[in-house]
Amino acid sequence: MGNLALGAKINGTNLSSTLNLTINPGPAYQLSFMTQPSDGVSSVALGNQPSIQIQDKAGNPVTSGANASATITLTGNSGITSVSHNSVSAITGIASFVNFAPTSAGTGTLTASARVRKSKGLPS
Numbered sequence: 001m002g003n004l005a006l007g008a009k010i011n012g013t014n015l016s017s018t019l020n021l022t023i024n025p026g027p028a029y030q031l032s033f034m035t036q037p038s039d040g041v042s043s044v045a046l047g048n049q050p051s052i053q054i055q056d057k058a059g060n061p062v063t064s065g066a067n068a069s070a071t072i073t074l075t076g077n078s079g080i081t082s083v084s085h086n087s088v089s090a091i092t093g094i095a096s097f098v099n100f101a102p103t104s105a106g107t108g109t110l111t112a113s114a115r116v117r118k119s120k121g122l123p124s
Helices: none
Strands: 002-010 013-021 030-035 051-055 070-075 087-089 094-096 111-116
Touching (some): 030 111, 051 070, 087 094
Antiparallel strands (some): 002 013, 030 051
């Protein structure tokens, strides 16, 4: 809920009014890392676990409705693969990983992907 102030001038007299509006986020469109994972040691859970947010096209969080529920999977390359806990369900648009750990030493990039329940949603 937000406020929108409307103003006008009629015959030199200022008039104004305030209107309450509810603006909801659009459908799920993208994923964003809210918490960046930290560097770590092979086969040990990262000290800073990643969390992923489901967002609409404008970057607003999608926190309710079918688009706020998804299974988020993290995949890596060049040695960043997960022993366990590489897939979690988003709750109110946020997927928080616990015990995410790489299996071998290496440098790489983590990629988040999701499947939402609706046919319209995150690009796959």
